[in-house]
Structures are given as C-alpha cells and as structure tokens.
Amino acid sequence: MIEPLVYDLSSPGRQGVTLPELDVPATDLPADLTREAAPLPELSEIDVVRHFVRLSQLNHSIDTGFYPLGSCTMKYNPKINEDMARLSGFAHTHPLQDPTTVQGNLALMYSLQEWLKEIGGFAGVALQPAAGAHGELTGILIIRAFHRSRGDLGRNKILIPDSAHGTNPATTAMAGLQVVELPSDSRGNVDLDSLRAACDSSVAGLMLTNPNTLGLFEEHVLEVADLVHGCGGLLYGDGANMNALLGVVRPGDLGFDVLHYNLHKTFSTPHGGGGPGSGPVGVGESLVDFLPGPVADIVEQGGDDDAPLYGLVMPARSIGRVKAFHGHFGMFVRAFTYMRMQGRAGLRSVADHAVLNANYLRARLQSTYHVPFDRICMHEFVAEGRWEDAPGVRALDIAKRLMDFGFHPPTNYFPLIVHEALMIEPTETESKETLDRFIEAMEAIAAEARSDPETLHTAPHTTPFGRLDEVRAAKELVLCCRPAWLDEAQAAGSGG
Amino acid sequence: MAYIPHTDEDRRAMLAAIGVRSIDELYQAVPAAHRFPNLDLPDAVSELEVATELQALSEANFDLRHNACFLGAGAYHHFIPSVVDHILRRNEFYTAYTPYQPEVSQGTLQAIFEYQSLICNLTGMDVSNASHYDGATALAEAVILALNHHRGKRNKIILSPAIHPHYRQTVRSYMQGMDLTIVGDEDCCHGPEELAKAIDADTALVAVGYPDFFGHIVDFTALGEAAHAAGALLCVVVNPLALGMLRPPSEFGADVVVGDGQPLGIPVSFGGPHLGLFTTRQEYVRKMAGRLAGETVDSRGQRGYVLTLTPREQHIRREKATSNICTNVALMALASAVYLSVMGRQGMRRVAELCYHKAHYAASEIGRVEGFRIWNQGPFFHEFVVACPRPVAEINEHLLDHEIIGGYDLGADYPELAGNMLVAVTEMNSRDEIDDFVAVLEEAAHD
C-alpha cells in the first residue's frame, strides 16, 4: 500500500503545467541573487493527480465514515459551503482593495459578527483569529489589556481547571501570565472551595470550558462567574464545545466576559486534516474597545432603498491585529452559508441532536464501559478504556481495534483526569443506525478484551497500515526528503 | 433538516434508551433562568435560496477575475493550476481531522512530509513544520523561538521596516505580555547597515524581508554575520514564489525562514486562509512550534509517517509548550505541496521569471510617464514603489473606472511615503493590461 514520495516519481524534463510565453522585453536577472532552478520534482499532471488521489485514499474522513473524536466536533461538512467559498467574488477579492469595492464581503462579515454576538450573548465579535488557540491568545490578551487600562497591574494569574485543553495553559504562558491549576470535584465540576481560595487581587481571569472536556455542563457556572468577578477577575470561555449550547444558553448570559468560537467545530467548516480553522472572539460591553482589528462595521447607515456602507474599523483601544488581513474569510463564507441554511430553529436542533446522540451512546455503552462521572452529559462524554478482568488492555488497544470496524477512534488519553480516557463525541449529523453499529463494535471489543486480548494488542489488522513506530520517528528524526539525485543535479550545474 | 438524519421514531427510541421523556430534560444542569433564549436570528432558507443570496453578495464585489490587479502587498494574484483545487476537494483530505491516528491518516501525514520536504528544498533550510496560520503569525513564532533559544536572557528584537506592516503589528500584539524591546522599524528606509548597527548583546533576533515589502531583493550575508557574531539569530521573511529564481536565504546564514505560502496555489480569498511557512535549522528543531511529520515504519515493515516531537506541543507540555498552536492550516499546506509538485522545478523558475520581467517592464514604462518616479534603488522582484503626482487614493479611483485595481497606498503605514504606491505585477498581467495601466496612470496625472 506504500505510495512513493513525490520526489521518487520525478523524471528530469517532465512538466506538469503550461505557462504563457513572455510578452514583454526581458530584463537582466541580478546574477549575484539568482539560483539554479530550485530543487523541486518534475512530474506530469497525471502523475501529480494519481499521487495525491492515492494518498487521499489512505485517510479516514467524515465523508467515508463515523468520526466520534471527542472535543473536535467532526460533524458533516455541507457541500454547498465549499461551492460558495469558491465563488469568484469571494475567492478572488484582495484583502487590501478599497472597502467600496468589497461591500459584499464586508456585509457578509458584518452579518456573521452580528449572528455570533446573538448566539453567544455578547456585545462585540472580532473574526480575525485563525483558530481556537489563536482566539484564546486574543481573549487572554484582551483580559490583560483591560486590567492594565484600569491601572490594575498586579493581575498576573489565570485560573485553569485540571480538565482543560492544553491550549489554555500554553496560551496563558504566551500572554506572559501565570497558570494556577484548579482541581475538579467528584461530579466533574470546578471545585468551588479551591476556587474560593484562589480568588484574590492577583487573578486576571479564569478560563472555563463549558460544557467541560468531560462533556458535562458546569453545574455551578453562575457561582463560578460570581466568585471570579467578585475578586475583580474576568471569565474566559473556551468555546470548543459550543455545539451543545446553540439556542440552549448564551455564555454571555451566564457571566462569560470573553469567548472564542470555533467555526470549524460548531459551524461546519471542514477541518482540512488540521486546519484552516477560524476562531472568532466575542466579548461583553466593557471589552468591545479592546478587540483585535480591524472589524467590519457600518460606516454610513443605509436608507429605505439603499444598503448601508460597510467599512473596516479598528476598535478604540485594540490589542492590535493578531494576523495579517481580516481573518480566514473563506471560513466565514462557509459558516455564513451554514447558519443561513440552519436558521434560528435549525441551530437549536443541532444542539438538541448532538446532546441526544451523546446521551444515547452513553446510556447504551455504560453497562460495558465505566463512565466515571455518571450523569446526563451534553454533546460528548468520557468513558474508561480499561477493565479489572482484562489486565493489560488499554484505551489505546480499544482505539486501534475500532479501526478494524471502520470507525475512527474516539480521542484517547484526554482529559488527563480520567484513567485510560476514551472521549466520545458523535455530533448531530450521525444517524441512530450508525450509532448502533458503533455500539455493537464497542461491545464486541469489550468481549474480545477478555477472550482474545492479543487481537486488541496487535490491532489494527484491516487498515492499510499497522501501528507505526513512534520511538523510531522521534529518535531518527527524518523530517525532510532530499534525494541524492537533487544534490547531484545541482552539483552538475544542470539547472537553470 | 438536511444535515440531521433523525426520524420521530429514532428520537422516541433514543429518549427511551436514555430514560428521559424529552430532549429538553437533558438540559437540567443549565440554569433555568437562562435556558432556551429566544434568539434574534433569521429563519432557515433552502439551499437554492442560499446559493442565490451568496451569489448576489459575491457579485457585489469587484473581483480579480473581472478587473486587472496591480495590488499585492502581501497577497498575490497568481495562476492556480486546476489540479490544485481538484485535490483540495478530495473528501478524504478536507473532511479529515489532524492525523492523530496514523494507521488511518497516512494520506495527510505523507502529504505533510512532502510539504515539509518541498519547502525545505525551496528555502534551503533543514526542517519545516506543518504550517502556521500565515506569514505574520509565523514571524511572531520565530520571535518566540529566538527568545526560547536564549532562555529568556535576551530581550531585544530588531525588525526591518521593510517587513510587511501587518507582520510587525502582529509581532507586537503577540509580545505585549513580554517585556521586550522591538526596534529597527522607526524609519521606513533603514537598510541592513542600520539594522546591523542596532545589534547588541541583548539582541535575540534580527528579521528582514526577501523580497522585502517594497519589492527589494538584498543579499543579507553581512547582516547574518553581524547577527551571529553577537549571538543573535537571523530570520528571513520570504515570498516563496520568488525562490523559484532567487538564491535561497539559507545561503545568507538564515537561522529561521518564514513567509506566506499564499502565492503557491492559494487564492487571495480576501485575506485568508493563507499559509504560514516556518523553517529552521536542525539544531533548533526542538524549539520550533507546530506539528511535524517524521518518517518511520509500521508493524508490517512498511515505510510510514507519524506526528513526531510532540512533547514540544501544548497537549503534552501545557504551559511549557513552545506555542499554544494546535489547528494550523494543513489543507493550505497541501495546496502548496500540490502546486509545487505540478509546477515543478521548471514551472517555478518560469513563473518567477515571468513576474520579474513583467514587473520590470511595467516599472520602466511607468518611469517614463511624466510626474511618476520609481522609488526603488537596486534590484527588485515583482513589486516596486511608484512616487505619484497626486494622492494614491485619487489615482486608484480613476484606475477603478477602467476596471483596474491599483496598487497599495503606502502613506497609511509609512507617513513619510505618502503619495507612493506599491505596485505588484505577476504572470496574470498581460502586456496589454500593463500598457492600459500605464496609460490610465498617465491620464490620471493630468485629470
């Protein structure tokens, strides 16, 4: 099943494209600044197409099978989104064009901002952050800037529950602040006594994922917000799990001051094998001026018959821009399309069915798999991948064995507070039949764990590749292919 | 509901299995006072209506398919072979997640490895990560790498003023919580000699552009030597398309090479998603942020790939990670890998040369028009600065009347360059377009 590397498919002299002839007089090249042709492969178009199509066939994807990867919200990516993002007026407009020439883009961005404000219960939204972690950095920098603007310079700590994504502490460190970890209580909530003890005048804020990474709604969320606000801190929301809250509750109403959305989780833009995502940030009234920019705004109100004039505006006390240009516009088009098709009722239905699917799996699986925090979950839940009467079987084995049944494994070994965690998020787009087949596979694996553990230890068996040697990869560090023939060709001066 | 497959019967059976009577009962943990807000959002419309609505919005824009474009400034209108988008639309690529389970993700993993290889070979560097969000954030990550390399003991960063203004602003945004001194870009015209003078024992990194924001191409060997003599690192911000013909920055002693990969097969798309390139030398690989694919073998003896050196990353090292980055722009990296594969050695050389020759033709024609002057001294690639006889905004308005999108008004970012337009010319601009552009400039000067 091995597909050769693109360099191995190369033959000197082959070309994959045709380009126009030079139609202007040539100018001398600056000899001391030019190279021989760059060491790139030479392939015909069909070579390139077959190579990458064959590679694609080695992937599991949403469009080929169930992908219950917890905390990632692997929902179906509607095809209309892809077509819309490729419309010439969107894909081929330049970010630095005069605003009057891109009114369609700005109107779209403005509407998306307004809808996200409404869904989250916020006073302002900036679309610029490129991904969830980027939104987190933006949000924490906003919190820092807010305190500093009030001369409150001693607030240098961010409180983070132990169930949090690793991005939360990493973000805090990037913003130059210190992490204080909070334990969870026996029901998977933030431990209130520990929180009370940690709240003082050095606290800049608390980062809370709600529903948390156990898939549980924080039962004391209003008290948590009160405690943090009571000591002068702000509440940051990691919106990774927003899919469970659409039309159910608005984080802004619960006391969250800042929240990042993941358009690539909640609003159906594709994950692309690891991005591009989009991580807009919503904030309450007191933080609107600190948003990164520019943001889309109405600069001249429209009349009865004419549309308003949209422009790009820098918020008054902005933390500055967090990337070039205006954000991942192509993702805005996709999310806009999705929200238009779902509408108000449809978005609520998304949350309802995401929560229904997760609870159905939880209810059906908990007789075979231990679910450590046993209560109604939201859009996902965490089970343990271990049994006392199957020593030696680990979550990893279960994950790998699931591939033989045609399923992508759940997230494993996260959150860190559950032993041998299997974090399962079905999303709303999966049917009962799919969930039932997954349950059957999980039950079969649980039986095998007792009867034939070796089959689990050596899984997967039916995938194109077996388990990969990660130790060897980390030791040998082969990170780049530079075939010898390239260097020989360069040395022989055959380029140019 | 097109994307939700449940029937009434499914819902009934599932609620019974859970042991609740209604879906609403599943939300008991949500504070009742705030449960089920009445959202002010539009009602759903059909796919047909959405397509019509979006088509209308897109047509409210002036796009680069219907207007000649001489605007660049960090985002460039290039030819994209059809192959690229056909591969991006492969469902198995664009609807996959980050390849955390290598047995069922070899497509993405090998594509990342090939991307890393192509970018390393293009830049001359040893290692490339799997991408950052864009060129600006890649530069910010280069600053973090340099600070970590010096273990926080050096606190000064030197940025050339001829690095894209958005990149420099982004670095400052990222670094606002750190106690750093960022210098070098006080004056628009600081060249390598002035930057070298600013290097001292507290300097962690010196960053320059190649080609720079004004299109100049400069040999940074001497600056690299000055940086290294003081123990500082040299970062070069590149336009990767130019490396089809230009010497790779590794030859100047670059320690980190970053840039935006958008010119490599990615549409300008009103500013994103683009592609953050990040490459460095082998010795800094553990200080580098972002994902990295490495070669290994599987249990059946087949060559395969995994994400490696993950202890650098946030999901393992948490607050001690090299960065918080998680999702990057993998699909855009795939686009550039397909683009570089199909363009190949000769295609990349050719497209770079087309840009170069056309830009120089345009510059020489504009230089002949009364009132206009080419500001650049020395070699440039496909972008150059034109001193205009009237405010740039007025000239651009005039150009727009002729379906031409004019250059970038430099006055906004460099007050001392008010009245100067940054013009980009690529293989997309035919000689006729260039001649029209020059003719309309001439007209605009007199109006």
Next chain:
Amino acid sequence: MDFPKDLKYTKNDEWIRIEADQGTIGITDYAQDQLSDIVFVETTLAAGETAGKGAACATIESVKAAAEVYLPLGGTVSAVNEDLPQTPEQINSDPYGAAWILRIQIADPSEAGELLDASAYEAYCKERSG
C-alpha cells in the same frame, strides 16, 4: 522496580549519589518507567555553572511525555554525561548507572537532610501507583 539503598531521592523522581562533596544526579527507575521509551535528553546547565537546589538542569523527552529534571541539591556542575544525548535509551535500561546526567560539587551538604531515603521514596512511589 529498583530503589538502591545508597542513594537519596526527591519527590520529583531524581536520585543523587553523595560521595564526599560530590553528588551524581539522574532520574529514578520509577520515572523512566512512567515516561516509557526515552528519545531525547538535554542538559541545560553546563560544567562550571552554579545553581541552587531545585534549579532546572535537564530536559528528558519520551514519545508522548516530557519531564524537567531539577537539582536535588544546590552546587556547581563539575561534570556532564556527554554520552547520554547519543544514547538516551540508557535511561530506560540503566537509570542508576550509565544514565547519570550530571555531577555537582555540593554547595551545602546540610540540605541533604531534606531528601528522601530509599524506603521513603519507595513508599511514595507505591502511593502514586495505587
């Protein structure tokens, strides 16, 4: 799991062998077992550098984890195990022998009183495994 009697231990899973004013430092059998296959070691203090008790002195990485090593006692680094970065797997195979990380000239021998002896450390490991 091995807990040599002649060593002193810390709750961060370092060991130190004290011989006169010299201390040899490494990580314990328990720590290597928790980390599993070790692929990378880097000492962050060089010979001649002086640092206090608890100062970071090395980084160890396995495939899926990373650990910082801290000085069990303050002192001046007198030797660094130069061979270890080439053979990081020795930490798995011989944590108390070939895989020593560095040696220090101990600044204040009285600080050693706060370290754990073998039986106390063994009990501490058992407590965490349970």
